Amino acid sequence: MRILVNGAWRETGGAELASVLAELGYDDAVVATAVNGEFVAAAARPATPIADGDRIEVLAPMQGG
Amino acid sequence: MLELYGTALRSRLLLGTARYPSPAVLSEAVRAARCEVVTVSLRREAGGERSGQGFWAIVRTLGVRVLPNTAGCHSVKEAVTTAHMAREVFGTHWIKLEVIGEDDTLQPDVFALVEAAGILSQEGFEVFPYTTEDLVVAERLLGAGCRVLMPWAAPIGSGRGLNNLFALRALRAHFAEVPLIIDAGLGVPSHAAQALELGFDAVLINTAVAQARDPVQMAAAFAQAVEAGYGARLAGPIEARDLAVPSTPIVGTAFRG
Numbered sequence: 001m002r003i004l005v006n007g008a009w010r011e012t013g014g015a016e017l018a019s020v021l022a023e024l025g026y027d028d029a030v031v032a033t034a035v036n037g038e039f040v041a042a043a044a045r046p047a048t049p050i051a052d053g054d055r056i057e058v059l060a061p062m063q064g065g
Numbered sequence: 066m067l068e069l070y071g072t073a074l075r076s077r078l079l080l081g082t083a084r085y086p087s088p089a090v091l092s093e094a095v096r097a098a099r100c101e102v103v104t105v106s107l108r109r110e111a112g113g114e115r116s117g118q119g120f121w122a123i124v125r126t127l128g129v130r131v132l133p134n135t136a137g138c139h140s141v142k143e144a145v146t147t148a149h150m151a152r153e154v155f156g157t158h159w160i161k162l163e164v165i166g167e168d169d170t171l172q173p174d175v176f177a178l179v180e181a182a183g184i185l186s187q188e189g190f191e192v193f194p195y196t197t198e199d200l201v202v203a204e205r206l207l208g209a210g211c212r213v214l215m216p217w218a219a220p221i222g223s224g225r226g227l228n229n230l231f232a233l234r235a236l237r238a239h240f241a242e243v244p245l246i247i248d249a250g251l252g253v254p255s256h257a258a259q260a261l262e263l264g265f266d267a268v269l270i271n272t273a274v275a276q277a278r279d280p281v282q283m284a285a286a287f288a289q290a291v292e293a294g295y296g297a298r299l300a301g302p303i304e305a306r307d308l309a310v311p312s313t314p315i316v317g318t319a320f321r322g
Contacts, residue, residue, distance in 0.1 A: 006109040025112030030121060032150030037142060039149035059150055060117025064106025064134045065081030065271035
């Protein structure tokens with residue numbers, strides 16, 4: 001299925017958020033996630049189903065003012 | 066001591082972490098500023114990329130408290146979701162709430178800001194709203210649960226200093242007990258000293274330090290200016306007046322009478 005990850009379309013075989021992140025190479029990275037604009041806590045990723053067309057945001061710490 | 070949401074701080078200088086020439090210069094500038102709070106943010110990062118992880122590792126070695134922001138958010142929904150994400154990643158209830166309403170000036174959308182501040186305060190966040198100098202907006206933000214306000218001096222990164230002195234003085238006088246941190250628009254240390262002399266509790270500086278020719282030296286200069294301004298405030302500055310008043314006593318002046 002196709003999902004939108006950080007604004008780019010990707011093919012994924014992952015059924016839930018945790019496996020999608022692993023597939024995309026985030027593994028043990030310190031990131032925060034949202035699906036379709038809703039925050040998904042790290043602990044909830046294994047139980048968060050991903051469907052075709054979902055919009056996923058993966059954010060990492062960054063410099064800020 | 067400066068107290069922000071129950072946290073006592075010795076330094077009245079908060080530092081942003083963006084736009085430095087290198088991570089090493091950032092680290093040195095934070096040390097030179099002797100600051101205890103730095104602002105950080107969240108951005109998209111591709112899988113396998115590790116720049117954000119590297120940055121976070123550096124910040125953690127600095128021994129400072131982090132204040133995550135919601136920079137770049139243009140709606141209540143974006144800001145609230147970003148705050149949730151920041152709380153998880155950075156492990157803090159503090160959030161510097163920014164909701165941008167206009168892109169050329171990066172002026173806050175104060176209506177959305179008040180709404181987002183209310184939601185986040187209800188959820189247990191300790192909200193530092195980036196706002197204008199407007200008294201009524203300040204009142205609404207306090208009503209929404211904020212216990213610290215961060216009025217702008219001038220547009221972010223503009224270096225113009227305290228643009229609206231009249232309104233900033235009014236804000237300080239009206240909310241005498243609320244910690245007020247001047248955020249955005251300061252360009253040189255004298256601007257920071259002026260803010261503290263006027264009674265503002267602290268300043269947040271980013272571009273003026275990060276983009277200086279020597280960020281580390283500029284960070285040290287801002288630290289001195291903040292201390293000088295705070296000291297002057299405690300010492301009680303004289304009022305400005307229109308006519309001269311001789312400082313040398315005139316009694317006994319030679320050649321008179």
